[in-house]
Amino acid sequence: MRLRIAAVSAATLLALTGATGVATARPATSAGPSAVVLTVTQGEYGATVTKAATLSCAPTVKGTHPDPKAACAALAATTGNLDALLATPDPNRFCPMHYDPVTAAVDGVWQGQRVSWKHTFSNACVMAATLNGNPVFAF
Template identity: 70%
Template sequence: MAQAQPASLYAPSAMVFTVAQGDDSAATVVRASTLSCAPSAQGTHPDPKAACTALKATGGSFDRLLAAPHPGRACPMHYDPVTVTADGVWQGSRVAWKHTFSNACAMSATLNGNVVFAF
């Protein structure tokens, strides 16, 4: 009798990342990118290898993608929300993560240097 064998030695990692204008389910997606990290980095992301490396560094806690806002950058205090999301499967586990920023400047200051949302 044949035994089931895994299709790959790697846990699946296939994600969709979005940047949307708004703070709820009716937010309008303005940019999106796909990323698959196993067995190789690929997708529509402009730098899939760097994005996969950054995701691996989170240890599966996507809140680690967020950094303290850059101290040398002042942002206006107006509310014009921008929401980023990460949906899919990361190293075999389902992920549905989102974070809303008060405006695009706050998003840029917090994600400064973050290659995952640089698309």
């Protein structure tokens, strides 16, 4: 069992090292690699993942996100402050006042630095109103 755990850990480490560009011979961009996992979870403690997407913005733009170019541009516009993803809620959108928490999260590497960000909204309508068309969580 220990040998299997060690083999899986070594394989994971090798995969992550290759994904971040550490083991490649080509020069890294000045900002460094950017690859994140985006999730939306439901419930008090975010126990149920309802949506997830991968997004790589550097060295190439790709991932399972439906519009990776727009999502990468929106993340770049935050200049590293991911709280900037949150907008002033749309004043013309009315949401029910019931508590059914939803959490949006970004985890991975952004411009060569480890990032882990999350924000919990009281319900999905409040999340949609607060993100107000932001393409990062439009998947």
